[in-house]
Amino acid sequence: MGARKGPTEGRDTGTLGKLMALLDLVTHAEGPMRFTDILAVAGQPRGTLHRQLVHLAEEGLLEVDDDGRYLPGLRLLDLASRSWARNEFRLVAEPHLAALQKLTGETVHLGVLRGTSIIYLDKVEGQQPVRMYSQIGNASPIYCTGVGKAALSILPPERLKAMLSELEFQRFTPNTHTAETLAAEMDEIRDRGCAFDREEHEVGIHCVAAPIWSDNLSFIGGVSVTGPAYRLTMERLQDWAKPVRETAENIMRGMRIGLGPRR
Amino acid sequence: MGARKGPTEGRDTGTLGKLMALLDLVTHAEGPMRFTDILAVAGQPRGTLHRQLVHLAEEGLLEVDDDGRYLPGLRLLDLASRSWARNEFRLVAEPHLAALQKLTGETVHLGVLRGTSIIYLDKVEGQQPVRMYSQIGNASPIYCTGVGKAALSILPPERLKAMLSELEFQRFTPNTHTAETLAAEMDEIRDRGCAFDREEHEVGIHCVAAPIWSDNLSFIGGVSVTGPAYRLTMERLQDWAKPVRETAENIMRGMRIGLGPRR
DNA sequence: TCACATATTCCATTATGTGGAACTTAATTT
DNA sequence: AAATTAAGTTCCACATAATGGAATATGTGA
Numbered sequence: 244m245g246a247r248k249g250p251t252e253g254r255d256t257g258t259l260g261k262l263m264a265l266l267d268l269v270t271h272a273e274g275p276m277r278f279t280d281i282l283a284v285a286g287q288p289r290g291t292l293h294r295q296l297v298h299l300a301e302e303g304l305l306e307v308d309d310d311g312r313y314l315p316g317l318r319l320l321d322l323a324s325r326s327w328a329r330n331e332f333r334l335v336a337e338p339h340l341a342a343l344q345k346l347t348g349e350t351v352h353l354g355v356l357r358g359t360s361i362i363y364l365d366k367v368e369g370q371q372p373v374r375m376y377s378q379i380g381n382a383s384p385i386y387c388t389g390v391g392k393a394a395l396s397i398l399p400p401e402r403l404k405a406m407l408s409e410l411e412f413q414r415f416t417p418n419t420h421t422a423e424t425l426a427a428e429m430d431e432i433r434d435r436g437c438a439f440d441r442e443e444h445e446v447g448i449h450c451v452a453a454p455i456w457s458d459n460l461s462f463i464g465g466v467s468v469t470g471p472a473y474r475l476t477m478e479r480l481q482d483w484a485k486p487v488r489e490t491a492e493n494i495m496r497g498m499r500i501g502l503g504p505r506r
Numbered sequence: 507m508g509a510r511k512g513p514t515e516g517r518d519t520g521t522l523g524k525l526m527a528l529l530d531l532v533t534h535a536e537g538p539m540r541f542t543d544i545l546a547v548a549g550q551p552r553g554t555l556h557r558q559l560v561h562l563a564e565e566g567l568l569e570v571d572d573d574g575r576y577l578p579g580l581r582l583l584d585l586a587s588r589s590w591a592r593n594e595f596r597l598v599a600e601p602h603l604a605a606l607q608k609l610t611g612e613t614v615h616l617g618v619l620r621g622t623s624i625i626y627l628d629k630v631e632g633q634q635p636v637r638m639y640s641q642i643g644n645a646s647p648i649y650c651t652g653v654g655k656a657a658l659s660i661l662p663p664e665r666l667k668a669m670l671s672e673l674e675f676q677r678f679t680p681n682t683h684t685a686e687t688l689a690a691e692m693d694e695i696r697d698r699g700c701a702f703d704r705e706e707h708e709v710g711i712h713c714v715a716a717p718i719w720s721d722n723l724s725f726i727g728g729v730s731v732t733g734p735a736y737r738l739t740m741e742r743l744q745d746w747a748k749p750v751r752e753t754a755e756n757i758m759r760g761m762r763i764g765l766g767p768r769r
Numbered sequence: 770t771c772a773c774a775t776a777t778t779c780c781a782t783t784a785t786g787t788g789g790a791a792c793t794t795a796a797t798t799t
Numbered sequence: 800a801a802a803t804t805a806a807g808t809t810c811c812a813c814a815t816a817a818t819g820g821a822a823t824a825t826g827t828g829a
Contacts, residue, residue, distance in 0.1 A: 324643030
C-alpha cells in the first residue's frame with residue numbers, strides 16, 4: 244500500500260515527504276498564505292496541517308508574520324549558503340567562468356541538471372554589482388535554455404527519450420521548442436558540441452552553451468554565454484562556441500571527470 | 507516526557523526536528539561525510555540513521571556523491587532563492603542600500619536578528635562583480651558585528667539581559683567584546699543611535715551600523731557600512747553615522763514599522 | 770451583544786518511525 | 800584464492816509520534 248507508481252507518486256519519504264510538499268507549497272506561492280488558504284489546497288485535515296505548519300515554523304523553515312500568515316523562512320538561507328559554498332562543481336568552475344566572462348564581455352552562467360530542470364549555480368556579469376540570488380538557485384526549463392539543451396545532448400538515446408516524454412512544453416516565445424523540434428535539433432547539437440538558444444526562452448536573448456558531464460553521467464551540467472540578441476548575432480554565437488566548449492573542457496579537467504575513471 | 511527545558515532541549519518538533527538536526531550536521535561539516543562518520547556523531551542507531559539519510563537524499567536536501575558520501579543538496583538553493591526573493595525587508599531596503607553605497611563608496615550590509623545571530627540578507631559592493639552567496643545567508647555572531655550590536659541596543663532591558671546570558675563569547679581579535687565590555691557599551695550605542703565596530707570581528711575592518719525594528723519588536727535588524735580601517739577612520743565613521751541612521755529610518759518608513767501601529 | 774469566520778487544542782486510533790540484529794556487499798589481508 | 804575485517808543495507812516486533820474529526824478558543828464586524 245502507498246508505493247503505487249502513478250505519475251505523481253514518485254517518492255516514499257514518509258512524514259518528511261509530506262512536510263516538504265507543504266514547504267514547497269508555501270515557498271512557491273505568490274505571497275504570504277493564511278492558514279485557511281493553505282488548508283484549501285494542501286489536502287490535509289485541519290489538525291494535521293496545523294501541527295505541520297507549527298513544526299516547520301519552529302524549525303525556521305517557515306516564518307509567521309504579524310498577521311499570522313506563513314512565508315518561507317530564513318533558516319533556508321543559512322542551509323543554502325553552505326550548500327553553495329561547498330559545491331565542488333562551482334568551486335572548480337569559478338575561475339574558468341571569470342575567464343570566459345572577461346574574454347566575451349557577456350554574462351556567463353553555470354548550471355546543473357536536476358530532474359527535468361536546470362538549476363543555476365553561478366553567474367558572472369561584467370559591470371555593476373550583481374543581484375545574484377535573483378538568478379542562482381532558480382530552476383529553469385531544460386528545453387528552452389542553452390545549458391539545458393547542451394545537457395540533453397549528451398544523454399544516451401534511451402535516457403533522452405525518457406526525458407523528452409516527461410517534459411511538458413510551455414511556450415515562452417514564438418521560438419520555444421516543441422517535443423518534435425527539440426528532438427530534431429539534438430543530433431546537430433551533439434555534433435557541434437554546443438547548443439544555441441535564439442530567443443527560445445526570452446525574447447531578445449541569445450545564448451551559447453556547452454555540456455559538462457562525468458563518465459557515468461551521475462553528473463550533468465553546462466556553461467553558457469548569454470546576452471542581448473542585437474549583440475550576440477549568429478556570427479558572434481559562432482565565434483564564442485569554441486571558447487565556451489574549451490571552458491567546459493577545462494572545468495571537466497578540473498573536476499577530473501570526462502577523462503577516464505576517477506581516483 | 508521529552509519536553510524538559512534543559513539548555514539544549516528547546517524545540518519539540520517531533521520527527522522533523524531530528525531530521526533537521528541531521529541535515530544541519532551534514533551541512534555544517536567541513537566536507538562530504540560517509541555513513542560511518544555520521545553514525546559516530548549523530549547518536550542514532552544504524553537502522554534509523556540509514557533511513558533518515560535516504561529520505562533526506564530522496565527529497566534533495568542531501569546529495570550522495572559517487573563514493574557514497576553525503577553532502578548538502580541543491581534543493582536547498584531553490585527553496586532559499588525563493589525565500590530571499592520574497593523577503594519584504596530586503597525588497598524594501600534594496601534601493602536605500604544602493605543609495606547608501608553610492609554616497610559612501612563603501613560596502614553596505616543588511617542583516618536581521620535571528621536567535622543569537624545576525625543573518626545577512628543583502629550586500630552591495632561598489633566595484634567588481636560580487637560573490638554574493640559567499641556572504642548572504644551567513645550567520646555571524648551578534649556581539650562583534652556592527653549590525654548585531656545595533657540590534658542589541660534596541661532590546662528592552664530584560665530581553666537584553668536574557669540575550670547576553672545566552673551568548674558565548676569567542677575571541678576573534680584583540681578588540682572582540684566580552685560580556686562586560688559589551689554590556690558597558692550598550693547605553694552609548696543607544697544614545698548615539700548607531701554602533702561602531704572597530705576590528706572587533708576581523709582585524710583591519712571597521713563598520714558603522716544602525717538598527718531597524720518594528721514596534722512590537724517581532725522584527726529586529728540593521729544596516730551597516732563596512733570597509734578597511736585605514737579608510738574608515740574614526741572621523742569617517744562619525745561622518746557616516748548620520749546617513750546610516752537615515753537609511754535605517756527610510757527603510758522603516760518603507761516597511762511601515764517604527765512609526766506607530768500597522769494597517 | 771450576537772453572529773460568523775478563522776485559528777488552535779484535544780485525544781482515541783492507527784500509521785510511521787524506531788533500533789537491535791541479521792544479512793549483503795566491498796575492501797584488505799593472509 | 801580464501802579468509803578476515805570493515806562498511807553499508809535490510810528486516811521486523813515494538814513503541815512512539817502522526818493522524819483527523821470534533822470541540823474549543825480567539826478574533827472581527829454587524
